[in-house]
Amino acid sequence: MAMMDLSRDRPATGEALLDCRDVQVSFDGVIALAGIDLSIAPGEVLGVIGPNGSGKTSLVNVISGYYRPTGGGVTFAGQRIDGLRPQQIRALGIARVFQNLRLFDNLTVVENVEVAMAVDLARTRGVAQASVGAMVWRRQRRLRREARLKAVRLLEDNGFAGHLDTKAGSLSYGQRKEIELLRALADPPQLLLLDEPTSGVSRAEAEQVGERIALWRERTGCTLLIVEHRLGWLFDLAERIVVLNSGSVIAEGLPEVVANDPEVRTAYVGTRDDH
Amino acid sequence: MALVVLLFVPLFVGSGYVLHVLSFGWIYATLALGVVISYGFVGIPNMSQATLYGIGAYVAGDMMIHFALPFLLAAVIGAAAAAIGGLILGATALRVKGNYWWLITIAVTQVMFVVFNSWTAVTGGENGLLGIPIARIGSFQFISNANFYYLGLGLVVIVYVLYARFTTSRVGLAARAVHADETAARGLGISPGAIRVVVMGLAGFGAGLAGAGIIAVAGFVDANSFNLDFSFQVMLFAIVGGLTSLRGAIVASVVLTYLTTQITSLVNYQLFIFGGVVLLSLLVRLYLGQGRRGFRVNRRAAAMPEVVDTSPSAPALIGEPVPAEAGVLVDQLPPDLPRKSRTRPWR
Structure with missing residues (x-):
C-alpha cells in the first residue's frame, strides 16, 4: 500500500475531512467519551484501537449520527454534522458498516445492495x-432499473453472480460480511467507518477482508476509519493509529510507534490480541 | 386476464343483489390495500382505515350536498382530505414504535367515531349524511347495481395500480428495508419516519377514494360505518389475503364480504365466524406457506412427483395402496436427502 506523508502527527483543521473537537458522550452520568479530539485527512486510513469499553464504538456512533454528543462538535468537509440524523449523515457521504451483521435477511442480495x-x-x-x-x-x-443494474454489476464483479436473487439470510457469514461491505460502497462514500470488520471471521478470512479493503480504497480513494481488535492486522492496513482508553485518546501516531508506546502496552496488558 | 373476466361478470350475474354486494366488496378491497402497504410493507398496524375512509366519505358527500360539486371532483377532494388525515396521523405518531402503533391508531379511530357521531353540521350526527345526490360523471348517472359494480371495480383497479407501482419502486424497496431493520436502513440514508408518513398518506388517499365510492353506492353513511369494528374487519381482510400481497387482499375482501352477506341471518355469530376464518387462514399460512401465494407454490410442488415414505411408521392413506414407483423413487435417493415423513391427508 502506498504510504502517505506521515511526518505530520495531526493535519491542520483546514485540510481535515473529518474533525472531532472535544467530543463528549455520557449516559446518565456514565461517561463513554470524555472529550475526544481527532481528525482525519482526505484519503487517510485511520485505525482506532483500545480495550473493551474504551469508547471505540461510541465514537463511530457519534460520527455516524446514532449518538448525539453531549458536548463538543463534529465537522465533516467543513460542515457541522453533530445533531444530524444517521440518514442525513449517510446522504452527506459518511457510510458505516456495523460490528454485527445488519443485512436485510428477507431481501435478496441484489435488493440489499x-x-x-x-x-x-x-x-x-x-x-x-x-x-x-x-x-x-x-x-x-x-x-x-438503473440502481438494480448498478447493483448487479457490482455484485457480479465481486463474485456474487450466482447469488443475485438469493435471500441474503441464506448466505454464509463470510459472504454476508462481504455483501455488507459492498452495500456500504454501493453509493461511493467519502468516508467509510468500519466497526470491527474482521469480528467473527477466521484469521485467513481476515487477511482476505484486509486485501479487499485495501483494493477498494485504491479504487474509490475513500477515506477510512477502522475500529479493530486484531492489532497486527490493523497495523498493516492503517497509516495512523489512535488509541482510546476510558473515553480519551491516550496515544496517537504511526502504527510502529504506537505499538511500542509503554502507555498503550499498559492499557492493553492482559487483553492484547497479538494477531 | 382476471380483469377481463371481472368486466363481464355483470352480464352473467342476473341478481342485482349479488352485484350490489360485490360493489361493496370492491370498496372494502380498496381499504384493505391500504392495510397491505402500511402494515404489510412498512409494519404500521393501521387500525385507522375506517377513520380515513370516513373522512373521504364525509368530505366528498358534503362537497356534493352543499357545494353541488360533480362526483369526480368531490371524490378527489375527499381523497385529498383523507390523505392529509393520513399524513397528520403518520406525523404525530413519528416517535411511536412497534406495538404502540396499534394503540395510537385504535385510539384515533375511537375518538374520530365520537367526532363523526356528534359533529352534526358536517356529518349529520346520528342521523347520518342525508340527501346525497346521485353520483354522475358528465351525463352518466350511477343508478343500477351494475353501475355500482363498475364504479367499485374502477376504484380498486386505480388504487391497486398506484400501490403496485409504489411497492415496486425504490421507496417500496426502502420501506421493506425499514420494516426489516430500521437502524440499518438509517445507515443507508433512508429516513424511516418520512417513509411512514408518506405511506400513511397513501393509505389515506386510497381510503378517501373508497369513502367517495361508498357514498355513490350506498347513498347514505353514518358514523357506524366508520367504527373500530370496521377497521378490524378491513385489517382481517388484509391478513387473510396474506398481508404483503395486494391481489391477495382484494380476493380476500371480496370473498369475505360476499360470505358475510350470506350469513346475515346469523348476524350474532358474525364475529365468531370471522374468528374462525382467521384461525383457518393462520392454519393455511402455517401449513401451506405465505398466504395465497404460498398456497399456489405448494400446489405446484404437490403436482410434482412426490416422494412417499414407505416405511412402516408412515400412516397409510385409507384404502390406497402406495404406488410401487414411489417406493422406488425413495430408494433411489441418496441417504442424506431429507425425506417427507409427514403425509397431509387434508390436502
Whole structure:
C-alpha cells in the first residue's frame, strides 16, 4: 500500500475531512467519551484501537449520527454534522458498516445492495417526490432499473453472480460480511467507518477482508476509519493509529510507534490480541 | 386476464343483489390495500382505515350536498382530505414504535367515531349524511347495481395500480428495508419516519377514494360505518389475503364480504365466524406457506412427483395402496436427502 506523508502527527483543521473537537458522550452520568479530539485527512486510513469499553464504538456512533454528543462538535468537509440524523449523515457521504451483521435477511442480495443507492430518501421531501413520481411518471421506474443494474454489476464483479436473487439470510457469514461491505460502497462514500470488520471471521478470512479493503480504497480513494481488535492486522492496513482508553485518546501516531508506546502496552496488558 | 373476466361478470350475474354486494366488496378491497402497504410493507398496524375512509366519505358527500360539486371532483377532494388525515396521523405518531402503533391508531379511530357521531353540521350526527345526490360523471348517472359494480371495480383497479407501482419502486424497496431493520436502513440514508408518513398518506388517499365510492353506492353513511369494528374487519381482510400481497387482499375482501352477506341471518355469530376464518387462514399460512401465494407454490410442488415414505411408521392413506414407483423413487435417493415423513391427508 502506498504510504502517505506521515511526518505530520495531526493535519491542520483546514485540510481535515473529518474533525472531532472535544467530543463528549455520557449516559446518565456514565461517561463513554470524555472529550475526544481527532481528525482525519482526505484519503487517510485511520485505525482506532483500545480495550473493551474504551469508547471505540461510541465514537463511530457519534460520527455516524446514532449518538448525539453531549458536548463538543463534529465537522465533516467543513460542515457541522453533530445533531444530524444517521440518514442525513449517510446522504452527506459518511457510510458505516456495523460490528454485527445488519443485512436485510428477507431481501435478496441484489435488493440489499440496490436499497443502499437510495440516499435521496433521507429527507421527507425526497421520499414524497420519489413515491408520487413512482406512481405517476416513468422516471422513477427508470431510476430503479438503473440502481438494480448498478447493483448487479457490482455484485457480479465481486463474485456474487450466482447469488443475485438469493435471500441474503441464506448466505454464509463470510459472504454476508462481504455483501455488507459492498452495500456500504454501493453509493461511493467519502468516508467509510468500519466497526470491527474482521469480528467473527477466521484469521485467513481476515487477511482476505484486509486485501479487499485495501483494493477498494485504491479504487474509490475513500477515506477510512477502522475500529479493530486484531492489532497486527490493523497495523498493516492503517497509516495512523489512535488509541482510546476510558473515553480519551491516550496515544496517537504511526502504527510502529504506537505499538511500542509503554502507555498503550499498559492499557492493553492482559487483553492484547497479538494477531 | 382476471380483469377481463371481472368486466363481464355483470352480464352473467342476473341478481342485482349479488352485484350490489360485490360493489361493496370492491370498496372494502380498496381499504384493505391500504392495510397491505402500511402494515404489510412498512409494519404500521393501521387500525385507522375506517377513520380515513370516513373522512373521504364525509368530505366528498358534503362537497356534493352543499357545494353541488360533480362526483369526480368531490371524490378527489375527499381523497385529498383523507390523505392529509393520513399524513397528520403518520406525523404525530413519528416517535411511536412497534406495538404502540396499534394503540395510537385504535385510539384515533375511537375518538374520530365520537367526532363523526356528534359533529352534526358536517356529518349529520346520528342521523347520518342525508340527501346525497346521485353520483354522475358528465351525463352518466350511477343508478343500477351494475353501475355500482363498475364504479367499485374502477376504484380498486386505480388504487391497486398506484400501490403496485409504489411497492415496486425504490421507496417500496426502502420501506421493506425499514420494516426489516430500521437502524440499518438509517445507515443507508433512508429516513424511516418520512417513509411512514408518506405511506400513511397513501393509505389515506386510497381510503378517501373508497369513502367517495361508498357514498355513490350506498347513498347514505353514518358514523357506524366508520367504527373500530370496521377497521378490524378491513385489517382481517388484509391478513387473510396474506398481508404483503395486494391481489391477495382484494380476493380476500371480496370473498369475505360476499360470505358475510350470506350469513346475515346469523348476524350474532358474525364475529365468531370471522374468528374462525382467521384461525383457518393462520392454519393455511402455517401449513401451506405465505398466504395465497404460498398456497399456489405448494400446489405446484404437490403436482410434482412426490416422494412417499414407505416405511412402516408412515400412516397409510385409507384404502390406497402406495404406488410401487414411489417406493422406488425413495430408494433411489441418496441417504442424506431429507425425506417427507409427514403425509397431509387434508390436502
